Amino acid sequence: MARFLITLPGRADGGRGARPAFPDSVTDLRQAFGPFDHLAQVGRAAEIAGFHGALAPFDPEGDESLVVAAGLLRQSRRLRAVAGFHPGIATPVYAAKVSASLQRFSGDRLDWRLVVDLDPAVARAQGDFLEGPDRYARAEEFLTVAKGVWSEEDYTYEGRFYQVLAGGFQSPLAGRAFPRVHLSGTSKEALELSARHADVHVFDPEDDIEAAGPPGVTYGLRIPVLARDDDDEAWEAARRLSSGTAPGTSLRNGLVGSFETVAAGIRDYIDRGVGVFFLEAAPYVEETYRLGERLLPLLTKEGARVR
Template sequence: MTRIIWSIPTRGDGPRARGWEPAPALPATVRDGRVGGPAFTPFDYLHQISRAAELGGLAGVYVPYDPLGEESLVVSGSLGRDSRHLEVVAGFAAGIATPVYAAKLSATLQRAFGGRLAWRLAVDLDERLQRTQGDFVTGTDRYARAAEFLTVAKAVWHGQDVDYTGRFYEVVKGGFTGPLAGLPFPTVYLSGTSDEALALSAEHADVHVFDLAPDDELDRHLAKLDGRVRRALQATVHTREEESELSGAPGLRGTYEQVADQVLAYRDRGFDTFFLAADPRLEEVLRIAQHVRPLLVGRA
């Protein structure tokens, strides 16, 4: 099966930054005991993209972590409740919260939309932006912290009376009970090509996401994972009915048939999930759903 996960623009879509406009002011009037709200907000545009992905039969949506964009976990919760089948991949950084709080928040989201939450932990962030978020862990320590973060999150998710003492986190008698217990832990997506990133994935990831790169470069990185986790590919996609309509932008590029062939070639190399994006996101997800996905299904 070929799974397509479409990226949600948390900092606006395209040159007009659609979806990133200031929200209209709430009116002062009260109707039927409730404060009236604007008919259409920037969040509604994100929901349009998500609904198009679901109606088009895509596997999921990815809400990337962006320190300057909308909060990814909030957006993920909103999109997850608005859908019924999509996997919702929430990107976030280990430095934004303790692993216990992130796990509890995620357990609530799992309950809210039936176990369709996934995590994509952002580890190798721009250090300047990291500091603006109050996070001063740098270098290879970020990977050591991410390993502890995932260790603790999984431990309290699945256990009770959990004690843990590490370099970055400490828990005494932690663990989930009651309605938070017994839920599936989010699928963990990780990325990066450094030795530290690949080692972290080998230990903690369910899926490792590679950026599109030359085959020999991908093969070198894949060899280090040695088949221990599933593999995914991330790329921009540029596709039209006629090849003459396309620019020379990098990514998966060509006619609908050519892009489908490229995706299937990667699937034959063991990539089962594809994180795709193109601007504007709404129009392009409809194009992928209507013209490329049927070709993938037909050739499965």
């Protein structure tokens, strides 16, 4: 049974790259619309349209994904929020505590999307100077410690990167479900990390899923989509997007075509073992409704039910 999630923009302005026309403050009650209202609209569209969840991606120049995820969880009743973040942003104890609090008021609807392998320049701009296999060694310890303090009241750990002495959560933080962990990458280190810690291993369309997938882990796929009533209309919209006349995301290696064509492409991935889809489409609000109303029902009819 496949699950479908929509990918949010990494920035409150919708990723347009320009400063929004409205003020940055969302607390000024004189303003009818603030920058985070766009993200809220996409989240509401995802829930109304029947998506299983929404991904708040890690964007080094964008809004903090855990803050965005908290907003999505607060305004929705069933939508799961996947927060993408880098393990260098905080200690695993603090990340676990923030997440336990989010689980408490959302009914355990928070997931993690850990981004381990950053471009070195991006990583250094985030204050992280680890390179090579050390990045995965730290991620291993990060997840080990986060799960340890989450599940044990008297937890002690001593590693290369983190140390905890007699830690662990008690009431009211204890007892919640640990966030589902989404990881990615095709290197040996990435696949071994997923085999030990991931609930979902997320691939890109160009990856060899059959050859690279870690055993015992659900396969996910990040894929751009553009669907219209027929193939010609879809490709014309894709040409407008690629020429810059329409705001959106890159369709490189994505699925473009009629709703039936795109549904067939997704069913092919399901047959290859993919169980979770992170769909990328823009403009975000409009396309979320469009895909929910026209694409997801086709997949439901074929047995790939949204849950």
